[in-house]
Amino acid sequence: MKKVTVFVYGAEQVCPSCVSLPSSKETASWLEAALKRKYGEQVDVCYVDIHQPVGEAEAAFAKRVIEEDLWYPVVVIEGEVVAEGNPKLKVISQLLENMGAVQKV
Secondary structure, eight states: OOOEEEEEEEOSSOOGGGTTSOOHHHHHHHHHHHHHHHHGGGEEEEEEETTSOOSHHHHHHHHHHHHTTOOSSEEEETTEEEEESSOOHHHHHHHHHHTTOOOOO
């Protein structure tokens, strides 16, 4: 399996609909820790601030998050939105395993 990058798009300010949830950065941090524990170097997690994206692809998707009022954090794998607002590790793990990720023993 090639290395997969999980993008977590969000902002410093918590989404108004997600006030009781962790911030986007906190979500990216726990997601990275959980996925690295489970899959090791097969997976990377990249946090993208929607107000200060780096790179053309990230800027284009950040614009989409803002224009479409997506609930952030928005988790994206291979260009596909896999979670909004409150991502579920089980759903993300299942998708990664369907892509060929193998759990560490």
